[in-house]
Amino acid sequence: MSAETQDRYIETKAQLSRLFQSVEASLNGESSHPFHAFRRQAMDKLQDLSFPTRRDEDWKYTSLNRLLVNEYGHQAAPKLEEGQLAPFVIGGEEVIQLVFVNGTWNKELSRLSAKPDFLVVMELKHALADPQYKTLIEAEWTQWALASDSALVAMNMAFAQSGLFVHIPANKVLENPIHCIHIHTKTDKPQLTSPQMFVVAGKSSQLTVVDSFVSLDADAVYFSNIVNRFVLEPNAVVYHYKLQNEALEAFQINHTEALVKRDGNFSSFVLDLGGRIVRNNISAFLGDSGTHTNLFGVYLGKGEQHIDSQTFIDHAFPHCTSNELYKGILTDRANGVFNGKVMVHKDAQKTNAYQQNSSLVLSERAQMDTKPQLEIFADDVRCSHGATIGQLDESSVFYLKSRGFNDEQARSMLQHAFLIEVLEHIHLDEVREKAEALVFAKFDS
Amino acid sequence: MLSIQNLHANIDDKQILKGINLEIKAGEVHAIMGPNGSGKSTLANVLAGREEYEVTEGSVTFMGKDLLDMEVDERSLAGLFLAFQYPVEIPGVSMSNFLKTIVNNRRTAKGLEELKAPEMLKLLREKIDLVDMDHGMLKRFLNEGFSGGEKKRNEMLQMALMEPKLAILDETDSGLDIDALRIVADAVNKLRSKDRSFLIVTHYQRLLNYIVPDFIHVLYNGRIVKSGTKDLAFELEERGYDWVKEEFGAASV
Structure with missing residues (x-):
């Protein structure tokens, strides 16, 4: 360096x-x-x-x-x-x-x-x-x-x-x-x-x-x-x-x-x-004022992929809302990064801002670095943010397997389920179907 | 159908099952009763293959095969069904996708073609009616936001679709109001046949007013301490579990 x-x-x-x-x-x-x-x-x-x-x-x-x-x-x-x-x-x-x-x-x-x-x-x-x-x-x-x-x-x-x-x-x-x-x-x-x-x-x-x-x-x-x-x-x-x-x-x-x-x-x-x-x-x-912003993201990293999302929402005026949701899955030696900043200026009263980043890290050597940031200088706002990093829920895997799903089928279904919350925000059917097909193909690769 | 011999199992190095022996023949309905902590749920979960439990001794044969050697999904496809005491909620997995996969996995395992969409829908609707649920449930996520009764009925729905050879009901009746209890019992009674067996794990005698078992076993401290016919249930209801503890408690120490 x-x-x-x-x-x-x-x-x-x-x-x-x-x-x-x-x-x-x-x-x-x-x-x-x-x-x-x-x-x-x-x-x-x-x-x-x-x-x-x-x-x-x-x-x-x-x-x-x-x-x-x-x-x-x-x-x-x-x-x-x-x-x-x-x-x-x-x-x-x-x-x-x-x-x-x-x-x-x-x-x-x-x-x-x-x-x-x-x-x-x-x-x-x-x-x-x-x-x-x-x-x-x-x-x-x-x-x-x-x-x-x-x-x-x-x-x-x-x-x-x-x-x-x-x-x-x-x-x-x-x-x-x-x-x-x-x-x-x-x-x-x-x-x-x-x-x-x-x-x-x-x-x-x-x-x-x-x-x-x-x-x-x-x-x-x-x-x-x-x-x-x-x-x-x-x-x-x-x-x-x-x-x-x-x-x-x-x-x-x-x-x-x-x-x-x-x-x-x-x-x-x-x-x-x-x-x-x-x-x-x-x-x-x-x-x-009066604007609404959605920032959605889905990332799937395998092998040695490195996927970094840096987002910034600048609330400079009152009565604006923003909604941000990024979710992803990392496996093998893949790296994910999320750095989301929401800035709420002094005059941006009545701002309503939500930000969430959730990741599943499915292997020892995969890594996720997440940094949700809210900077608020106004006093009458509703803002929340959060980040989670976890693994697949094994009791859910067991439930599906007890219904005759094989291990791969169960895990793939749960991974897809994890991403659905974001994918369902795609407002045009043909685009959502394309995105889902791409996600499924990536699971199978 | 199912033969359990001298089954011992641990969880976190604590011995829960201390030598269970049980034979279930085709078409029989067995009930296992016992006080809390006696090992009832452990038995159900060991049979279904939950990994947290470690079998330390004994054997289980299901349909002539070594059950303990089979993967969880293999057990299911071989005809073993467990109705969970606490079914998990899985947001993002639609009921319709879940149930279709259940049906098609079994068909594929039997060498049959996957069911076409209209036939699938017909089958799902028919079984949903059996447990008196709304067809709209297909659009909901798996167990997400389901009431306690809905979750148990959903378990019965899955049982009806899977047509198991042996169904284990793990305290399916606990916490149900009488309407939900009747629906659960109805589903079981409709599915009773000479080829299908049931192992009903329950804490309360009430369920057995609706599902009349062929045999009742009392589980206490990891062992079956008493077996009998349905009259044993009434005895337990009347006298409670205290006499079991008194009679068998000392011996097991």
């Missing part, structure tokens, strides 16, 4: 610099595009920022060493057949389906037939060149993204391939989800992908985005470095689901931030099943 670590990250920056130059050289005229101007600014910024180390309180349990020593590349996306998508599809024609292969938007495999005219779904790059959205995106990308002090956010911005812009106008409701399938394949060099999404939900609108992260090759090594930004105008309702089933040697960092304006309602659900090192940074900034 020492000089050696620092040096290693200096080398990482140098490598990223070389990668940036080679990407830039292949741009063919796009280098004057305003989107690329952001990339360049982010690259400059990255040189000034430090990658977090375990000396940083928020990264105490998660080291980026393994992830940052790789020399990443940007390789052309392979051609895929529609049939290869089948295992990952959710629902039918009614779902807007966007497919990204190794970070690049694949138009042929995407399906926008269900997109209503009022809904804007386009590459962020193109939206930035569109007079209608240019000012909005420039403002957000300058004042929010480039203002971030996170090296990982800057890295995402610097290497963003296309990005996604979603805008739903005021009073419109999209009942079926937008489903983004992020597919990875095995590449010569580990692939760096930088998915970027900016969602603006107009006043009293409603929309659901589902992000699936999957791999076609079980042994693929790559790094998904994600940035999502949600802005909820007053009274808007947004559901965001991340169904993460990356290859087991892949890495994922997910930086998701929502700004929730008056009476807005934001729900985030992360399901983490895959990945060697996975880190979520999920923050909700409650920008006015």
Whole structure:
């Protein structure tokens, strides 16, 4: 942690610099595009920022060493057949389906037939060149993204391939989800992908985005470095689901931030099943009163997986509620981390905040570190938080076995039962069924 | 069907069963009575295979096989059923999924195909009616928020679905009001057949007004100290357990 670590990250920056130059050289005229101007600014910024180390309180349990020593590349996306998508599809024609292969938007495999005219779904790059959205995106990308002090956010911005812009106008409701399938394949060099999404939900609108992260090759090594930004105008309702089933040697960092304006309602659900090192940074900034925020998470770690969820809910205004529930199961030598902070500022009277993290640790060498934190500066609030770490209840195992369940069946049913409390919060049937199927498949693997 | 010979069992190094001998033939209903702490529940749990109990001596043969050598689930699939004194609550496991798995596991073990959804539903509803419960119970989680009576009826429902060869009822009657007690007794009586045996562990004689056993055994201090027909139950009810303690207490020291 020492000089050696620092040096290693200096080398990482140098490598990223070389990668940036080679990407830039292949741009063919796009280098004057305003989107690329952001990339360049982010690259400059990255040189000034430090990658977090375990000396940083928020990264105490998660080291980026393994992830940052790789020399990443940007390789052309392979051609895929529609049939290869089948295992990952959710629902039918009614779902807007966007497919990204190794970070690049694949138009042929995407399906926008269900997109209503009022809904804007386009590459962020193109939206930035569109007079209608240019000012909005420039403002957000300058004042929010480039203002971030996170090296990982800057890295995402610097290497963003296309990005996604979603805008739903005021009073419109999209009942079926937008489903983004992020597919990875095995590449010569580990692939760096930088998915970027900016969602603006107009006043009293409603929309659901589902992000699936999957791999076609079980042994693929790559790094998904994600940035999502949600802005909820007053009274808007947004559901965001991340169904993460990356290859087991892949890495994922997910930086998701929502700004929730008056009476807005934001729900985030992360399901983490895959990945060697996975880190979520999920923050909700409650920008006015009357808002409601849900943060849900389910994680299942096996082998040597490391899954870390860092959440932050910022209650700055009165009469806001938040509900947070993260549950997970760890076995083999897997590690889990939960660090959930709820900040209730002095003016945030009548806040109602609930936070719970529960884990099952099923083997001697598996580990869970949990740190639920409530910081309350207001005096008229209802807040509670808690954390439990335990094993399967053996009297329940015995009960099921006495009914003819074999040991594996009994334990699998109890593990699933443990997670049901969170999974049942998924509000769309087809999404919940998909999530449950993924969880079951993980139990059986 | 069941043959218990000289069974000794410990929990936490404390000897609870001190030489039980019992023969149950097909179609017979046996009741085991005795004061608290005599070892009744221990016997039921040792037969079902609960791991906390250590068998130190003796043997148990069930359907010609060494029962003590079988896993808990093997015992169940071989036709041994235990109705728990305190059924566990398992939030997150739906009744419907639980009961379907019970049925299909047994079918698979017998080499039959799993039951199709409509037939399954028909079967479940029929058995739910048998214990006078609401069909809506299928949507509830296993025993979660069930009243004491509902939990015991749920045990009887599982027994009806499992069609065991030997059903052990561990104080299923304790704490029940008379309506629930009648439902439990009805379920047992409906399932009585020449091939099916019951071992009813109870503290109170009252249940035996509704389920008439063929034999009654008095368990005291880890041994069966007296066996007889149903009249023995009335004697116990009238005289209490004190005379048992007086008569057999000294001898067992």
